[in-house]
Amino acid sequence: MSKGTLKQILLLTDGHSNQGEDPVAIAALAKEQGITVNVIGIVDENHLNEQGIEEIEAIALSGGGVSQIVYAKQLAKTVQMVTRKAMTQTIHGVVNKELQQILGADQEMEDLPPEKRGQVMEVVDELGETMSLEVLILVDTSASMNNKLPMVQESLVDLSISLTSRMGSNRFSLYSFPGKRKDVDKLLDWTPQLTALTGIFQKLSSGGVTPTGPALREALSKFSTSGSRRSLIAGDEEQLLNESGM
Numbered sequence: 001m002s003k004g005t006l007k008q009i010l011l012l013t014d015g016h017s018n019q020g021e022d023p024v025a026i027a028a029l030a031k032e033q034g035i036t037v038n039v040i041g042i043v044d045e046n047h048l049n050e051q052g053i054e055e056i057e058a059i060a061l062s063g064g065g066v067s068q069i070v071y072a073k074q075l076a077k078t079v080q081m082v083t084r085k086a087m088t089q090t091i092h093g094v095v096n097k098e099l100q101q102i103l104g105a106d107q108e109m110e111d112l113p114p115e116k117r118g119q120v121m122e123v124v125d126e127l128g129e130t131m132s133l134e135v136l137i138l139v140d141t142s143a144s145m146n147n148k149l150p151m152v153q154e155s156l157v158d159l160s161i162s163l164t165s166r167m168g169s170n171r172f173s174l175y176s177f178p179g180k181r182k183d184v185d186k187l188l189d190w191t192p193q194l195t196a197l198t199g200i201f202q203k204l205s206s207g208g209v210t211p212t213g214p215a216l217r218e219a220l221s222k223f224s225t226s227g228s229r230r231s232l233i234a235g236d237e238e239q240l241l242n243e244s245g246m
Contacts (some may be wrong), residue, residue: 005132006087010079011059012152013140014042014078016052020183023055026216027063035223037063037216038086040079040149044072059212064090072148074219076155079161080161084128084134091127097118132169135159136219138184140211144186149201160194173222174200175230177215184218 017023027037037175041048041056048056053069060067066086070078096108099120112120139145140150156174161168171190174197187200189225 005134006090007223008064008065008086008133008135008137009035009037009081009119009138009216010083011037011039011138011216012079013039013056013210013212014048014052014075014145014148015140015142015210016049017054017210019178020211021217023213023216024058026063026213026220027059027065030216030220031062031064033090033220033222033223035063036065036086036090038065038082039063039067040075040082041067041069041153042072042075043069044148055212066091075143075148075151076158079155079159083159083163087128087131087133088124091124091131091137095124099220129166130168132171133163133166133189134171134223135173135192136222137172137174138215138219139176139187140175140210140212141204141207142178143207149204153197153201157197159235166195175219175222177216178211182218183211183214190203194238 032039037059039056039060041053048069056069057067066082066089068078068082099108099112110117124210137156141149141150145152155230156172160170160172170192172192172194173186173190174194175184175186177184187204188194188196
């Protein structure tokens with residue numbers, strides 16, 4: 001089966017947006033473009049309010065991604081888990097669409113006999129290890145995030161290291177919001193590893209509003225625009241059948 005690229009935005013924030021367009025609508029636009037939006041809500045001794053939690057969940061749901069509320073000290077493991085889970089979820093969704101075209105609109109992976117379902121899941125797992133991965137990391141640097149930024153940096157380096165064992169290529173980029181003169185600032189251009197992050201968050205000045213919607217819109221423009229979610233797996237239906245042994 002030929003392979004495309006898994007594209008993700010990973011939004012790290014500790015509060016709800018308070019300026020600009022609706023981030024839930026922008027997340028839906030990202031999903032239409034084949035880009036998954038995952039959101040990690042970071043708390044420390046203070047809990048996120050109900051409005052913030054609802055927005056975090058709504059953005060991820062609209063963007064076809066994964067959301068997680070986590071204490072800052074547990075951030076490293078959570079970033080890795082959310083990234084991996086979103087990869088599998090995205091591939092699972094694409095394979096289901098392919099199966100529906102082959103077997104009929106009412107059929108999904110769960111409807112297959114156990115043996116066939118296991119064979120398809122092997123294909124999903126293999127794709128998760130071999131497909132190219134692009135992750136644009138979008139970090140909220142509003143005032144309340146100031147004491148969490150060192151842990152954010154540590155978690156992102158751990159993410160890069162944890163994904164080096166994949167056979168597929170990895171590319172990361174890093175942006176923060178609000179920017180000094182615009183909605184987002186570029187901290188790191190597309191790179192195969194995040195070890196270059198050392199000290200980068202120490203240079204940031206936290207503060208200002210939280211323009212999550214405009215920041216997400218800007219993030220979309222940083223991906224190549226070719227293809228859609230269906231192009232993640234460009235192989236034809238017969239190839240899927242052959243891979244799964246059906």
